[in-house]
Amino acid sequence: MRRNGQARLAALVVAGLVLGGACGGDDDDSSAEPEPSAEDASADAPDDAAEAPDGESPDDESPDEADVPVDQDPTATPAEIPDIPDGNWNSGRVHVEVTGDSSAAFESDGTGQTTGGFTAAEYNANPPNRVNIGLSDGQSAIGIETDEVATTGTFGQDCDIEFTSVDASGVSAEFTCEGLPAVSSSSTDTYTIDVTGNFTLAP
Numbered sequence: 001m002r003r004n005g006q007a008r009l010a011a012l013v014v015a016g017l018v019l020g021g022a023c024g025g026d027d028d029d030s031s032a033e034p035e036p037s038a039e040d041a042s043a044d045a046p047d048d049a050a051e052a053p054d055g056e057s058p059d060d061e062s063p064d065e066a067d068v069p070v071d072q073d074p075t076a077t078p079a080e081i082p083d084i085p086d087g088n089w090n091s092g093r094v095h096v097e098v099t100g101d102s103s104a105a106f107e108s109d110g111t112g113q114t115t116g117g118f119t120a121a122e123y124n125a126n127p128p129n130r131v132n133i134g135l136s137d138g139q140s141a142i143g144i145e146t147d148e149v150a151t152t153g154t155f156g157q158d159c160d161i162e163f164t165s166v167d168a169s170g171v172s173a174e175f176t177c178e179g180l181p182a183v184s185s186s187s188t189d190t191y192t193i194d195v196t197g198n199f200t201l202a203p
Contacts, residue, residue: 084114085168088113129146140155140161149185153195168203177194180194
């Protein structure tokens with residue numbers, strides 16, 4: 001299994017836990033300790049916290065270090081995404097087949113929206129199976145969840161995508177992903193899977 005895949009999935013799990021905690025209840029707890037003031041925080045900070053080697057500012061990180069996620073290959077060529085008309089896609093359908101360490105096959109209805117060159121589609125009418133797709137001129141990706149595993153793939157890096165129709169009447173495409181790392185929905189086990197499928201969107 002590739003290390004960058006494991007890093008991506010670990011990051012997704014951690015992000016989900018963090019977001020889940022942040023979205024939790026906001027019950028008032030009068031017994032909670034007061035937050036430290038800015039003066040206290042600065043007093044407790046290590047003296048070398050703001051220092052950078054060779055006199056460089058911490059804000060001087062190169063884009064390769066600061067802006068590229070650990071799971072993204074900076075040398076990968078983004079998938080070519082055609083111009084998709086802006087608008088709401090009120091219906092759609094996805095077909096997915098998973099093989100490898102885990103197997104699944106399902107279809108699900110969904111909806112989407114395109115705004116300013118970014119298309120987001122969600123197919124969640126057949127739980128626990130779920131597919132999310134994001135398409136743009138930059139990085140485009142797909143997230144897939146079955147009753148056994150969850151995974152993500154980047155088009156142009158982990159997955160290939162081929163559009164068969166794109167106009168105001170709808171969008172249709174086929175996709176193939178090979179060797180995707182996946183996490184178990186019920187344990188800490190990890191798997192390697194292949195995914196093929198297609199999706200449509202219509203007004």
